[in-house]
Amino acid sequence: MTDQWEPKILAFLCNWCSYAGADLAGTARIQYPPNIRVIRVPCSGRINPLFILKALQSGIDGVLVSGCHPGDCHYLSGNYIGRRKSATLKRFLEYLGFEEGRVQFSWVSAAEGGKFSQVVGEVVQDIKKLGPAQRFVKKEAQGSQGSRVQVNSIKKLGPSNP
Numbered sequence: 001m002t003d004q005w006e007p008k009i010l011a012f013l014c015n016w017c018s019y020a021g022a023d024l025a026g027t028a029r030i031q032y033p034p035n036i037r038v039i040r041v042p043c044s045g046r047i048n049p050l051f052i053l054k055a056l057q058s059g060i061d062g063v064l065v066s067g068c069h070p071g072d073c074h075y076l077s078g079n080y081i082g083r084r085k086s087a088t089l090k091r092f093l094e095y096l097g098f099e100e101g102r103v104q105f106s107w108v109s110a111a112e113g114g115k116f117s118q119v120v121g122e123v124v125q126d127i128k129k130l131g132p133a134q135r136f137v138k139k140e141a142q143g144s145q146g147s148r149v150q151v152n153s154i155k156k157l158g159p160s161n162p
């Protein structure tokens with residue numbers, strides 16, 4: 001691992017809270033690391049664990065799932081379902097040999113641009129400590145010059161019928 005290595009982190013953000021929180025961070029000019037690529041989803045409960053597995057397989061080093069605070073989900077219990085899916089997937093990934101912390105879950109509201117920045121900073125630091133993801137990364141995702149992520153393959157992850 002070189003000093004220049006920067007982790008690629010994919011963030012699944014719910015449209016109503018966390019995405020708006022990220023937007024607020026941007027409009028308020030709150031700094032956060034540029035390591036994340038965002039996929040906006042209708043609700044954190046909409047995320048299929050296969051999206052996360054596909055991301056890790058494509059060369060993403062870490063995944064953040066973020067939704068509305070408990071009681072604030074626009075679909076009532078979607079965030080609880082999302083958290084449950086995420087917790088189950090994390091245990092499954094650990095069983096497969098992934099390090100703890102590659103997949104993280106958080107609550108960020110539309111008014112928490114500062115918290116969004118803080119969460120992203122913490123996730124980036126955690127993934128930097130873990131180093132590049134090695135498990136299940138497809139050979140073609142590793143590229144010729146160390147560029148391991150196929151962004152186009154990640155773009156295909158978004159829900160087709162939200």
Ligand code: FES
Nearest residue numbers: 014043067068074
């Ligand atoms: S609408 Fe935000 S988590 Fe459900």
